[in-house]
Amino acid sequence: MRATVLYGAGDVRIENVPDARLIEPTDALVTVSRACICGSDLWPYKLMKPGEPPRRMGHEAIGVVEAVGSGVHTLKVGDVVVMPFAYSDGTCAFCHEGLHTSCVHGGFFGTVELPGAQAEALRIPLADGTLFVLPVGADEALMASLLTLSDVMGTGHHAARAAKVGRGRTAAVIGDGAVGLCAVIAARRLGAEQIIMMGHHPDRIALAKEFGATDVVKERGEEAVARVRELTGGFGVHSVLECVGTDEAMRAAIGIARPGGAVGRVGVPHYETIPASETLFYNNLTVSGGPAPVRAYIGELLPDVLEGRIEPGRVFDRVIGLDGVPDGYRAMDERDAIKVMVRP
Numbered sequence: 001m002r003a004t005v006l007y008g009a010g011d012v013r014i015e016n017v018p019d020a021r022l023i024e025p026t027d028a029l030v031t032v033s034r035a036c037i038c039g040s041d042l043w044p045y046k047l048m049k050p051g052e053p054p055r056r057m058g059h060e061a062i063g064v065v066e067a068v069g070s071g072v073h074t075l076k077v078g079d080v081v082v083m084p085f086a087y088s089d090g091t092c093a094f095c096h097e098g099l100h101t102s103c104v105h106g107g108f109f110g111t112v113e114l115p116g117a118q119a120e121a122l123r124i125p126l127a128d129g130t131l132f133v134l135p136v137g138a139d140e141a142l143m144a145s146l147l148t149l150s151d152v153m154g155t156g157h158h159a160a161r162a163a164k165v166g167r168g169r170t171a172a173v174i175g176d177g178a179v180g181l182c183a184v185i186a187a188r189r190l191g192a193e194q195i196i197m198m199g200h201h202p203d204r205i206a207l208a209k210e211f212g213a214t215d216v217v218k219e220r221g222e223e224a225v226a227r228v229r230e231l232t233g234g235f236g237v238h239s240v241l242e243c244v245g246t247d248e249a250m251r252a253a254i255g256i257a258r259p260g261g262a263v264g265r266v267g268v269p270h271y272e273t274i275p276a277s278e279t280l281f282y283n284n285l286t287v288s289g290g291p292a293p294v295r296a297y298i299g300e301l302l303p304d305v306l307e308g309r310i311e312p313g314r315v316f317d318r319v320i321g322l323d324g325v326p327d328g329y330r331a332m333d334e335r336d337a338i339k340v341m342v343r344p
């Protein structure tokens with residue numbers, strides 16, 4: 001079968017690899033009908049060091065169950081499933097608490113340890129706990145939005161939860177990638193009254209407004225902080241949804257949070273320590289967040305997707321086949337595309 005392999009910074013290839021197959025009794029084998037390229041895939045794409053082992057990329061997919069192991073009880077051949085970016089048993093203490101990304105038996109797709117979803121097929125460990133069966137006959141037109149339940153919509157929702165977004169509160173979203181745009185949807189869905197989008201790409205800003213952003217701040221750094229304060233009566237926002245992961249983004253997040261407010265961070269951190277700790281302290285700010293337990297959120301978000309109340313699938317602005325994947329990485333890296341869908 002064909003799959004995406006990252007060999008080094010900027011070096012992503014489509015190769016013939018051994019067919020995915022069942023290994024453990026709790027595995028399922030899934031044929032990928034849709035996958036995508038994630039903003040987080042761009043970190044190794046940009047920064048992979050010489051000597052690091054190759055990685056089979058991809059951690060978001062919708063597919064069809066082709067085979068199940070003898071220990072799989074809730075899935076059957078032919079089920080249409082969505083796959084969260086992490087696998088989990090669904091039964092341990094953390095899964096019961098809704099924190100599937102900390103599952104004691106879990107792990108992540110698209111790593112050196114476990115091949116990823118930008119491929120014709122993949123093996124799903126702990127399939128009963130990991131996969132979510134979609135209602136049969138889900139409309140073709142909904143597939144893009146359903147695919148975002150693998151990661152970006154659940155991750156945007158996690159940012160909103162971690163930032164304590166609530167009815168009548170003010171929020172700001174840092175990052176105008178697919179996660180940031182989904183964070184706008186999530187903030188509106190949870191009742192935020194004012195949603196400030198921090199970004200400056202015209203196409204992304206336009207989409208953010210359609211998703212519910214009420215204000216846009218195009219400035220960066222100190223100027224951005226000042227502008228957000230202006231828009232919020234001088235106080236800053238209750239909730240900051242930090243969807244980038246750089247020191248600069250975190251600094252801005254802390255700078256625009258209102259005293260007593262919260263920062264929900266879902267951008268993979270590329271800083272050693274959280275900056276601006278004095279501001280954090282004196283303003284009584286909360287910093288929360290981490291890898292989103294998207295498996296826990298699918299049940300909550302799915303009805304809104306199925307009934308068209310949210311349309312996170314609009315973040316996809318390019319659809320390619322597997323052959324187009326290397327160019328898809330380039331396009332997302334150069335911010336030429338917001339998010340690329342792959343139809344193997």
Ligand SMILES: [Zn+2]
Pocket residue numbers: 088089090091092093094095096100102103104105106
């Ligand atoms: Zn677990």
